[in-house]
Amino acid sequence: MAPSFDFASSLLCTEDSAVFDESHNNGGTMMSMMGVYEDTWSPRKRHFDEEPDELPLLSDESLAMMVEKECQHWPGLRCLNKLQTGDLDFGARMEAVDWILKVRSHFGYCSRSSLVIQNYLDRFLCAYELPKGRVWTMQLLAVACLSLAAKLDETEVPLSLDLQVGESKFLFEAKTIQRMELLVLSTLKWRMQAITPFTFLDYFLCKINDDQSPLRSSIMRSIQLISSTARGIDFLEFKPSEIAAAVAMYVMGETQTVDTGKATSFLIQHVEKERLLKCVKMIQELSCNSGSAKDSSASVTCLPQSPIGVLDALCFSYKSDDTNAGSSVNSSHNSPVAKRRKLNKTCGADLL
Amino acid sequence: MEKTGVLSAKEAFEKLEKVGEGTYGKVYRAREKATGKIVALKKTRLHEDEEGVPPTTLREVSILRMLSRDPHVVRLMDVKQGQNKEGKTVLYLVFEYMDTDLKKFIRSFRQSGETIPPHIIKVILSICPSIFNIRFFFVHLFLSIWLQSLMYQLCKGVAFCHGHGILHRDLKPHNLLMDRKTMMLKIADLGLARAFTVPIKKYTHEILTLWYRAPEVLLGATHYSMAVDMWSVGCIFAELVTKQALFPGDSELQQLLHIFRLLGTPNEDVWPGVSKLMNWHEYPQWNPQSLSTAVPSLDELGLDLLSQMLKYEPSKRISAKKAMEHVYFDDLDKRHL
Numbered sequence: 304m305a306p307s308f309d310f311a312s313s314l315l316c317t318e319d320s321a322v323f324d325e326s327h328n329n330g331g332t333m334m335s336m337m338g339v340y341e342d343t344w345s346p347r348k349r350h351f352d353e354e355p356d357e358l359p360l361l362s363d364e365s366l367a368m369m370v371e372k373e374c375q376h377w378p379g380l381r382c383l384n385k386l387q388t389g390d391l392d393f394g395a396r397m398e399a400v401d402w403i404l405k406v407r408s409h410f411g412y413c414s415r416s417s418l419v420i421q422n423y424l425d426r427f428l429c430a431y432e433l434p435k436g437r438v439w440t441m442q443l444l445a446v447a448c449l450s451l452a453a454k455l456d457e458t459e460v461p462l463s464l465d466l467q468v469g470e471s472k473f474l475f476e477a478k479t480i481q482r483m484e485l486l487v488l489s490t491l492k493w494r495m496q497a498i499t500p501f502t503f504l505d506y507f508l509c510k511i512n513d514d515q516s517p518l519r520s521s522i523m524r525s526i527q528l529i530s531s532t533a534r535g536i537d538f539l540e541f542k543p544s545e546i547a548a549a550v551a552m553y554v555m556g557e558t559q560t561v562d563t564g565k566a567t568s569f570l571i572q573h574v575e576k577e578r579l580l581k582c583v584k585m586i587q588e589l590s591c592n593s594g595s596a597k598d599s600s601a602s603v604t605c606l607p608q609s610p611i612g613v614l615d616a617l618c619f620s621y622k623s624d625d626t627n628a629g630s631s632v633n634s635s636h637n638s639p640v641a642k643r644r645k646l647n648k649t650c651g652a653d654l655l
Numbered sequence: 656m657e658k659t660g661v662l663s664a665k666e667a668f669e670k671l672e673k674v675g676e677g678t679y680g681k682v683y684r685a686r687e688k689a690t691g692k693i694v695a696l697k698k699t700r701l702h703e704d705e706e707g708v709p710p711t712t713l714r715e716v717s718i719l720r721m722l723s724r725d726p727h728v729v730r731l732m733d734v735k736q737g738q739n740k741e742g743k744t745v746l747y748l749v750f751e752y753m754d755t756d757l758k759k760f761i762r763s764f765r766q767s768g769e770t771i772p773p774h775i776i777k778v779i780l781s782i783c784p785s786i787f788n789i790r791f792f793f794v795h796l797f798l799s800i801w802l803q804s805l806m807y808q809l810c811k812g813v814a815f816c817h818g819h820g821i822l823h824r825d826l827k828p829h830n831l832l833m834d835r836k837t838m839m840l841k842i843a844d845l846g847l848a849r850a851f852t853v854p855i856k857k858y859t860h861e862i863l864t865l866w867y868r869a870p871e872v873l874l875g876a877t878h879y880s881m882a883v884d885m886w887s888v889g890c891i892f893a894e895l896v897t898k899q900a901l902f903p904g905d906s907e908l909q910q911l912l913h914i915f916r917l918l919g920t921p922n923e924d925v926w927p928g929v930s931k932l933m934n935w936h937e938y939p940q941w942n943p944q945s946l947s948t949a950v951p952s953l954d955e956l957g958l959d960l961l962s963q964m965l966k967y968e969p970s971k972r973i974s975a976k977k978a979m980e981h982v983y984f985d986d987l988d989k990r991h992l
Binding site for chain 2: 364365368369372450451454455462463477480481484485488489492493494495496502
């Protein structure tokens with residue numbers, strides 16, 4: 304009993320790095336992944352056997368509501384366009400995303416958290432223009448988004464200072480973060496229950512697996528792929544439901560356990576066929592580029608193979624230049640005054 | 656949500672009276688100066704030496720922003736920032752105003768004496784109405800008529816939350832607001848609510864109110880879900896009938912013992928896996944009692960629905976949506992609900 308429980312807990316805490324033998328995928332564990340009612344392991348299978356029509360997570364109508372609502376939370380094409388045209392600082396966003404991933408990993412937050420944080424970041428950047436040339440503002444924004452996501456979804460929220468790990472260039476006081484939190488909240492109209500691909504993933508995996516619980520390895524693989532889509536900007540053009548459907552289809556196809564045509568005919572009831580197929584193709588390319596499928600660090604460092612990827616490389620080259628290092632020092636020197644003045648003005652503007 | 660940046664919270668509203676106080680601040684009845692509309696202002700002070708926006712406020716607002724369409728969830732109209740006398744940042748949540756809550760409503764009936772079963776009232780009414788005190792008679796007739804309606808609205812509101820992947824986790828009479836004129840019921844206070852469309856997730860024991868807490872939570876399960884809200888609904892159902900709390904424990908152990916004395920001490924036969932839960936111990940062995948001993952005036956259909964809400968095994972407990980379809984509600988006129 305106790306060893307079994309510890310094993311299960313251990314699995315739950317290591318979702319991104321776990322490598323599973325087939326023998327570890329017992330029915331109970333699989334059910335615990337899928338089941339809403341997770342008080343025990345073994346009865347889960349019986350539950351499914353007894354009530355095959357009842358889905359553990361989203362019902363069909365809940366899914367429809369989520370698809371309807373996801374556009375409220377989707378930065379989408381507008382954000383992608385801004386990044387591509389240079390209106391948004393692509394490199395600064397990438398740096399913020401990298402920092403978010405490191406911090407998330409440090410605190411052991413699940414993959415969904417990083418998607419939620421990035422959702423906040425991208426929606427904010429589309430709606431609000433941060434002052435140009437103030438590199439610390441992107442860092443502060445990332446800290447605020449991380450703090451908000453942790454409060455909303457995690458069971459334990461680190462203190463503001465502890466949150467700022469991972470070689471941050473700047474260190475912000477709690478009250479400064481609070482002001483940025485309030486700015487993010489009002490800019491996003493307090494719509495913080497972000498809908499991400501994870502909202503839909505379980506439903507799609509179950510449906511294209513003939514309403515049976517998929518293998519735990521398929522779930523972990525799906526989580527990994529969805530997390531990989533978040534770092535670059537190529538997948539910003541797709542809605543969360545489209546990404547979830549494409550990942551589910553790719554992963555289940557990869558294991559040769561389902562009929563691809565049948566899966567497609569089900570999924571296109573919920574997402575457009577052309578966009579689904581395009582997204583699957585991009586997932587495939589992403590998967591190939593990341594080399595070892597189960598090496599999460601490789602996935603994290605994967606660069607998108609596209610013109611934007613070239614731009615990305617240029618940004619990195621620029622950052623390694625000595626001149627930039629000098630600029631960085633200057634920015635650090637100036638940041639306290641600039642930080643204080645700018646935020647006061649911003650908060651004042653909000654209150655008027 | 657239109658942002659009216661012109662007026663600060665203080666300028667836009669006239670506070671009329673304080674109607675409540677919670678962990679993070681006070682609740683006022685107030686009038687919006689521009690429209691004359693009565694609202695409820697929930698004030699949350701942000702301490703700059705603390706960690707920013709409180710998680711409970713963040714969850715409540717973001718969840719209410721998601722659930723704003725349902726008539727059985729309280730409507731959040733606006734969020735405004737302001738400053739108090741000391742210059743500290745204050746948040747005002749602007750809600751539609753509801754004049755009472757289910758706790759006060761139940762208490763108002765408790766003072767009018769013992770319950771008379773609805774079917775007895777009907778018989779007496781048909782035979783000899785003048786025997787009884789008129790006020791006493793109509794109070795109980797009134798309540799028996801509205802019991803179904805209130806319970807249906809509660810199930811409908813909970814089904815709406817669950818359909819959006821939201822657990823409330825603190826359902827209790829105090830958090831169920833009512834309009835006495837229309838007898839509309841609305842779910843409120845979602846500060847402990849939480850989204851559950853998250854893979855591989857543990858939840859903590861953040862639920863506060865003991866009397867409405869599900870046994871799997873009391874026994875230490877961290878992977879719980881919609882069923883915990885339905886347990887609370889069952890406790891509220893019984894309390895609406897008897898006007899007394901069904902399981903009024905004053906500690907976690909006493910809460911469990913209250914439950915076990917009525918429903919029997921659970922074992923692996925009635926609740927597979929129960930003995931593996933973290934807080935499981937050896938408990939006194941009680942046999943299950945009939946629910947009618949605890950809720951004597953509820954009819955057979957109501958007792959059946961209640962028993963399905965109070966199943967030990969969470970996966971066997973009735974869902975809010977299925978509860979709405981239960982035959983107990985068949986003769987209820989649902990057109991306006």
